[in-house]
Amino acid sequence: xxxxxxxxxxxxxxxxxxxxxxxxxxxxxxxxxxxxxxxxxxxxxxxxxxxxxxxxxxxxxxxxxxxxxxxxxxxxxxxxxxxxxxxxxxxxxxxxxxxxxxxxxxxxxxxxxxxxxxxxxxxxxxxxxxxxxxxxxxxxxxxxxxxxxxxxxxxxxxxxxxxxxxxxxxxxxxxxxxxxxxxxxxxxxxxxxxxxxxxxxxxxxxxxxxxxxxxxxxxxxxxxxxxxxxxxxxxxxxxxxxxxxxxxxxxxxxxxxxxxxxxxxxxxxxxxxxxxxxxxxxxxxxxxxxxxxxxxxxxxxxxxxxxxxxxxxxxxxxxxxxxxxxx
Amino acid sequence: xxxxxxxxxxxxxxxxxxxxxxxxxxxxxxxxxxxxxxxxxxxxxxxxxxxxxxxxxxxxxxxxxxxxxxxxxxxxxxxxxxxxxxxxxxxxxxxxxxxxxxxxxxxxxxxxxxxxxxxxxxxxxxxxxxxxxxxxxxxxxxxxxxxxxxxxxxxxxxxxxxxxxxxxxxxxxxxxxxxxxxxxxxxxxxxxxxxxxxxxxxxxxxxxxxxxxxxxxxxxxxxxxxxxxxxxxxxxxxxxxxxxxxxxxxxxxxxxxxxxxxxxxxxxxxxxxxxxxxxxxxxxxxxxxxxxxxxxxxxxxxxxxxxxxxxxxxxxxxxxxxxxxxxxxxxxxxxxxxxxxxxxxxxxxxxxxxxxxxxxxxxxxxxxxxxxxxxxxxxxxxxxxxxxxxxxxxxxxxxxxxxxxxxxxxxxxxxxxxxxxxx
Numbered sequence: 001x002x003x004x005x006x007x008x009x010x011x012x013x014x015x016x017x018x019x020x021x022x023x024x025x026x027x028x029x030x031x032x033x034x035x036x037x038x039x040x041x042x043x044x045x046x047x048x049x050x051x052x053x054x055x056x057x058x059x060x061x062x063x064x065x066x067x068x069x070x071x072x073x074x075x076x077x078x079x080x081x082x083x084x085x086x087x088x089x090x091x092x093x094x095x096x097x098x099x100x101x102x103x104x105x106x107x108x109x110x111x112x113x114x115x116x117x118x119x120x121x122x123x124x125x126x127x128x129x130x131x132x133x134x135x136x137x138x139x140x141x142x143x144x145x146x147x148x149x150x151x152x153x154x155x156x157x158x159x160x161x162x163x164x165x166x167x168x169x170x171x172x173x174x175x176x177x178x179x180x181x182x183x184x185x186x187x188x189x190x191x192x193x194x195x196x197x198x199x200x201x202x203x204x205x206x207x208x209x210x211x212x213x214x215x216x217x218x219x220x221x222x223x224x225x226x227x228x229x230x231x232x233x234x235x236x237x238x239x240x241x242x243x244x245x246x247x248x249x250x251x252x253x254x255x256x257x258x259x260x261x262x263x264x265x266x267x268x269x270x271x272x273x274x275x276x277x278x279x280x281x282x283x284x285x286x287x288x289x290x291x292x293x294x295x296x297x298x299x300x301x302x303x304x305x306x307x308x309x310x311x312x313x314x315x316x317x318x319x320x321x322x323x324x325x326x327x
Numbered sequence: 328x329x330x331x332x333x334x335x336x337x338x339x340x341x342x343x344x345x346x347x348x349x350x351x352x353x354x355x356x357x358x359x360x361x362x363x364x365x366x367x368x369x370x371x372x373x374x375x376x377x378x379x380x381x382x383x384x385x386x387x388x389x390x391x392x393x394x395x396x397x398x399x400x401x402x403x404x405x406x407x408x409x410x411x412x413x414x415x416x417x418x419x420x421x422x423x424x425x426x427x428x429x430x431x432x433x434x435x436x437x438x439x440x441x442x443x444x445x446x447x448x449x450x451x452x453x454x455x456x457x458x459x460x461x462x463x464x465x466x467x468x469x470x471x472x473x474x475x476x477x478x479x480x481x482x483x484x485x486x487x488x489x490x491x492x493x494x495x496x497x498x499x500x501x502x503x504x505x506x507x508x509x510x511x512x513x514x515x516x517x518x519x520x521x522x523x524x525x526x527x528x529x530x531x532x533x534x535x536x537x538x539x540x541x542x543x544x545x546x547x548x549x550x551x552x553x554x555x556x557x558x559x560x561x562x563x564x565x566x567x568x569x570x571x572x573x574x575x576x577x578x579x580x581x582x583x584x585x586x587x588x589x590x591x592x593x594x595x596x597x598x599x600x601x602x603x604x605x606x607x608x609x610x611x612x613x614x615x616x617x618x619x620x621x622x623x624x625x626x627x628x629x630x631x632x633x634x635x636x637x638x639x640x641x642x643x644x645x646x647x648x649x650x651x652x653x654x655x656x657x658x659x660x661x662x663x664x665x666x667x668x669x670x671x672x673x674x675x676x677x678x679x680x681x682x683x684x685x686x687x688x689x690x691x692x693x694x695x696x697x698x699x700x701x702x703x704x705x706x707x708x709x710x711x712x713x714x715x716x717x718x719x720x721x722x723x724x725x726x727x728x729x730x731x732x733x734x735x736x737x738x739x740x741x742x743x744x745x746x747x748x749x750x
Binding site: 196315 | 385397611614615622
């Protein structure tokens with residue numbers, strides 16, 4: 001079947017029963033890993049929907065990544081730790097635990113060709129780890145909590161985005177910062193409520209390597225009351241200049257964004273306006289298609305086949321959507 | 328409108344300053360000099376009892392502060408940490424405060440049953456439920472009057488972080504109403520440069536003569552407000568340095584942190600040191616219906632540093648035993664986490680922190696159930712807390728003010744203090 005985003009439909013609803021947080025498909029596409037507010041992790045067999053759940057961190061898990069060989073999943077916890085788990089263990093046990101940051105580990109990524117692990121946390125530091133969990137380098141410089149980390153797919157570069165919506169580009173060879181991109185449309189300081197709000201919730205690069213997408217929120221007239229809208233800030237990768245900023249005009253946060261194989265972009269939004277899959281075409285400000293989900297969404301994982309996404313929901317469900325016509 | 332607290336006598340302005348409190352829990356009467364107790368007043372003055380209230384605007388989450396429930400269905404992502412009191416744990420967002428819990432106390436069993444911001448705030452600050460047509464004095468006004476010192480001409484109730492004059496003293500009169508300052512010396516509080524001190528004195532004498540003559544025949548609540556405001560403004564001008572945080576050394580500012588709350592807490596300490604009986608500092612904003620955890624992380628980081636510095640400072644300066652410290656909100660937040668990672672309004676089971684003065688250090692009163700959805704032991708409400716605050720500074724909350732011959736209960740007579748909290 002071919003990608004046909006306007007035919008996107010919910011294929012499965014998998015119930016866990018407690019509010020869900022994050023989710024990722026493993027590189028083989030056989031499993032989906034998720035986390036929830038009950039402090040457990042779940043491994044779902046995609047073909048059957050079978051679930052294995054286990055207690056993991058002393059807190060919530062907000063992100064996952066997979067080792068370069070695809071044999072381990074690494075969970076990033078709000079208990080300051082990252083934990084390595086064997087993908088296939090019948091009853092998953094921690095293989096390795098690392099006290100990674102002082103404060104939440106909000107984001108984790110693995111560079112496929114080297115296995116280097118990048119983490120970002122509430123201590124405002126990016127850290128690089130070897131595949132066996134040894135600290136390689138610390139990358140200080142952010143002035144606020146780090147919300148996202150992203151390895152460039154072909155170059156030895158790492159991008160990290162923070163609450164203030166500064167995206168720093170790091171050279172992996174020497175750990176030097178090479179560039180700073182400001183996606184400050186995604187940040188709000190509300191003087192009345194005296195809060196900073198927003199953050200670069202996710203970073204993605206288009207398949208042709210020409211467009212960088214940072215997602216989050218804008219129009220935050222009432223941060224404490226969830227009055228804000230999702231926004232994607234696009235950059236010309238080569239020039240570092242901003243391009244169009246696709247927005248949807250619904251209430252929510254752009255939690256995660258992915259480019260599809262046809263070069264269009266998918267963003268998942270969740271918040272007071274409900275949950276949506278938002279589809280954008282290059283050069284267009286408004287989504288050309290959107291799918292409202294049953295409940296507000298909190299995260300999205302993209303299957304390696306590029307035709308399926310999983311979303312986590314506060315109502316305790318995982319929803320699996322196919323980006324093609326129903327069979 | 329005639330001033331109900333005014334006896335219309337020339338002695339009034341002096342007699343009003345003679346409000347007394349009994350330290351031994353005896354009869355306390357305020358007001359017009361008829362039932363005063365000079366010995367008790369002398370003792371209060373000697374001890375220089377005073378109060379600082381830190382108001383966490385919007386409703387701080389008890390689960391992210393004083394009553395964490397980690398790894399329960401309501402616990403959220405934060406962990407509990409041990410404190411200086413063995414067996415007492417608080418949220419990990421307050422690591423510096425945790426080291427001072429042996430100087431503080433917690434009430435973890437508050438049920439005010441109120442989820443409205445305005446009504447909840449009224450309960451906590453006035454010690455009663457808000458009722459149409461009824462006016463009661465704010466805790467600050469009561470303390471301003473009850474802890475007033477003859478040798479301190481400054482206002483008795485100062486709000487740091489608010490820039491206007493409050494109308495929150497009810498029948499105690501405008502003298503005890505709040506004065507707001509915005510974290511720096513009040514605007515226009517320097518004498519006009521073109522005016523010499525001598526001329527200023529002459530000018531003021533003339534104004535006072537005219538004012539006194541006018542008041543002999545036509546005194547009203549409105550003229551009292553004007554007169555008290557003017558006199559307090561003059562005193563403020565004379566002692567404006569008290570409000571100037573910039574007079575503090577850099578090391579002090581560093582301790583309190585580079586936040587508005589840090590500056591306000593430092594100013595509060597200066598005000599308390601200079602004899603102000605009641606200072607209120609507000610920290611905004613905790614009304615976290617959305618992203619409760621991110622916002623508490625941000626706000627409580629500021630709070631933890633400023634508050635712990637304040638407690639350490641009061642302790643190191645020997646002021647804590649005569650200073651009641653209260654950390655309050657209008658209510659707590661729901662144990663249930665909503666779909667936007669938020670917590671909503673919750674008055675049924677929440678917490679307050681207090682310490683200093685006569686509060687039992689290290690005490691923990693009351694408890695909630697395993698996931699914090701209900702009080703499980705020693706339920707109290709705003710009325711009990713109000714009595715406790717006043718008892719902690721040596722006033723008798725069961726006493727009355729004598730207002731123009733009419734006895735007005737200081738606190739809600741249907742309640743009493745949380746005795747086990749009082750040393």
